[in-house]
Amino acid sequence: MRVAAGARPVSLPRLLAVQIRAVLLGYWRIPLFAIFTIGLPVMFFALFGLPRLHQEISHHVSVGAYILASLGAYAVSNVLVYNVGIGQAQTRARKLDLLQRASPLPGWVAIAATMVGGLVLATVALLVLLFVGAIAGVSLPLTHWLLLILALLYGAIPMLGLGLTIGYLGSSGNLAPALASLIYLPMAFASGILVPLSQLPSLVRAIAPYLPLYQVGQLGWNAVGGANESAGEAALWTAVWGVVLGGLAVWAYRRDQNRKFA
Numbered sequence: 001m002r003v004a005a006g007a008r009p010v011s012l013p014r015l016l017a018v019q020i021r022a023v024l025l026g027y028w029r030i031p032l033f034a035i036f037t038i039g040l041p042v043m044f045f046a047l048f049g050l051p052r053l054h055q056e057i058s059h060h061v062s063v064g065a066y067i068l069a070s071l072g073a074y075a076v077s078n079v080l081v082y083n084v085g086i087g088q089a090q091t092r093a094r095k096l097d098l099l100q101r102a103s104p105l106p107g108w109v110a111i112a113a114t115m116v117g118g119l120v121l122a123t124v125a126l127l128v129l130l131f132v133g134a135i136a137g138v139s140l141p142l143t144h145w146l147l148l149i150l151a152l153l154y155g156a157i158p159m160l161g162l163g164l165t166i167g168y169l170g171s172s173g174n175l176a177p178a179l180a181s182l183i184y185l186p187m188a189f190a191s192g193i194l195v196p197l198s199q200l201p202s203l204v205r206a207i208a209p210y211l212p213l214y215q216v217g218q219l220g221w222n223a224v225g226g227a228n229e230s231a232g233e234a235a236l237w238t239a240v241w242g243v244v245l246g247g248l249a250v251w252a253y254r255r256d257q258n259r260k261f262a
Contacts, residue, residue, distance in 0.1 A: 023117030088167025161245030
């Protein structure tokens with residue numbers, strides 16, 4: 001990074017912190033989209049979780065806790081696919097990435113700030129949902145609450161890769177929302193986090209374990225005791241999907257950069 005004569009160089013950590021603040025400030029100044037993505041899981045919980053809050057699906061596993069874990073996976077992934085993915089596509093559509101390229105700001109700092117800002121918003125969405133669930137009467141030991149938070153934030157890794165992939169593959173700000181809905185919404189239903197797998201067709205149940213969002217759901221369901229596979233297996237598959245989707249995001253980014261600057 002070039003520094004003008006007499007100017008004090010800015011350290012990369014400080015530069016990253018300032019850029020993260022700018023991303024979060026953007027969410028704050030245009031709150032409608034963020035409020036919608038945070039409020040939607042809460043609304044779903046009020047509609048589908050509250051009426052069956054204390055019913056049990058198995059010994060010591062309440063329907064309320066199971067739905068809360070499912071919608072927690074939805075809350076985190078929804079933010080990362082829509083806010084991060086569509087936000088990145090809109091940044092490209094407004095040519096802000098070209099402006100950043102012309103500035104001394106390293107490209108990786110802008111991307112890292114977008115990722116961190118998305119993870120902060122996803123964490124807020126998850127905590128709001130879990131707070132509402134706890135106030136409504138979902139009862140879990142403290143260790144299970146903490147495990148649920150950590151598990152679902154770990155599950156954010158592949159969904160962040162998916163969001164960035166959509167953000168860089170969407171050729172315009174208008175295409176990205178359609179692309180996100182085309183990919184994410186069918187995945188959310190087929191993974192069992194919006195509709196129980198037992199209520200889905202047999203073909204969908206056979207495909208579900210190979211979807212990244214299914215593994216994120218398994219991480220959450222393990223925390224409340226209602227999973228179909230072990231936490232270790234779900235964590236391993238989540239890591240694999242993180243590598244796959246992260247690699248796809250890197251490819252999409254390089255493709256976009258080569259098309260503009262090569």
